[in-house]
Amino acid sequence: MMLRIDCLRAIYSDLEKCLVVTIMGALPAELQSLGHRPNFFYLQHAMGLASSTGLGLALCLPHQKIVVLDGDGSLLMNLGTLSTLARYKPRNFVHIVFDNESLLSVGGFPTATSTGTDLEGIARAAGIPQTCSVRTVDDFASAARRAISSEGLQTIVAKVEATGPKAFITDLGLLENRFQFRRHIQSLAAKSR
Amino acid sequence: MPVSLENSKLIYRGLKGCGIRLLSALPETWLVHLIQIAEDDPEMRLVRLAKEEEGVGLSAGAHFAGVKSAMLMQNHGFLAAINGIVSFAHLYKIPLLMLVSYRGSFGERDPWQTQGGNVTEPLLRAMNIPYSCLDASASVEKRIAQAHTLAESSLQPVALLLTRDLMWGE
Ligand SMILES: Cc1ncc(C[n+]2csc(CCOP(=O)(O)OP(=O)(O)O)c2C)c(N)n1
Helix, strand or coil: CECHHHHHHHHCCHHHHCEEEECCCHHHHHHHHHCCCCCEEECCCCCCCHHHHHHHHHHHCCCCCEEEEEEHHHHHCCCHHHHHHHHHCCCCEEEEEEECCEEHHHCCEECHHHHCCCHHHHHHHHCCCEEEEECCHHHHHHHHHHHHHCCCCEEEEEEECCCCCCCCCCCCCHHHHHHHHHHHHHHHHHHHC | CCECHHHHHHHHHHHHHCCCCEEEECCCHHHHHHHHHHHHCCCCEEEECCCCCHHHHHHHHHHHCCCCEEEEEEHHHHHHCHHHHHHHHHCCCCCEEEEEECCCCCCCCCHHHHHHHHHHHHHHHHCCCCEEEECCHHHHHHHHHHHHHHHHHHCCEEEEEECHHHHECC
16 A cells, blocks of 8 residues: 555655645645645644635636645545535646545544545545546556646545654644745745736 | 615625625525625625535635635534634634624524524634624624724634624514
């Protein structure tokens, strides 16, 4: 089985030109271990709302590519987001769901994807125009790269192992991250003016 | 339907006057006109939600993008959005302009609205959310502008309760 950190490493350079929103806990710790960038926003609570935040960004910044790095537990907590995304179909939105079948960041409790719930199937049935599931780093990297470099709303479900870093707290303050992210977006707007 | 079209227009004008360009909404009876006006306005991006809590994320994304937004919901929708408000808007200092129809208060005939009516103001107070009731057409536009100004300067959620006196003409 593949590791999420290897997936992140594989697309790390492709994320440079995107605005990236992540869920809390293990995933942002992994991404920060590869190197924080001002275009990364880590939503370190409010489970489920990373994708809604991405939708707000995507609708307001149609010329920016938005990448949301979601988790199975977080998405299961806000399944309605898939129907809202599908309703507005932002063409600049890539929704990556790392499905480790677990609430890893609170100690590893199995989620319903471990007993058969199919998040790609739910996304497709919600009306997300392009969906796929991937199980190898190569497949993940090519699917994610294709999605990032093309137009259209896509959900990629990446089946990964339920392992991650030991600790999740980094020295990046929540507010520091938030203000830096907004300022970064303002600087993009200033550049394109 | 005795929902006041005139006062709905007034509220909408107040929102437009603040430069609101994105409105997230989940309907209830009192909000029908407001949502329709937003839908018909090419300058407004109306986002119809499945659950009100999504609106916190949408408004945060809009704020990061430099776009002014507001949330339209009923008080039970506010209840459904509370974790998002605390764990995102408060934690990350996100300005939210929340327009909340105040069901279940004096004059309410629907039994199912009454519990939510009881807890709306106590919850707003417990959460330290500045709020004000919109109850007279004369002060609507000014108060919306003031609420918006406070949300933007304090970087926090601010609520306006849309009351029966304003929204419902019987
Ligand atoms: C409303 C709410 N309930 C519970 C939690 C505790 N919690 C924090 S992270 C997390 C698990 C997230 O799971 P997932 O999205 O699958 O990501 P993973 O941790 O597996 O990477 C939980 C349950 C929370 N933060 N908020």
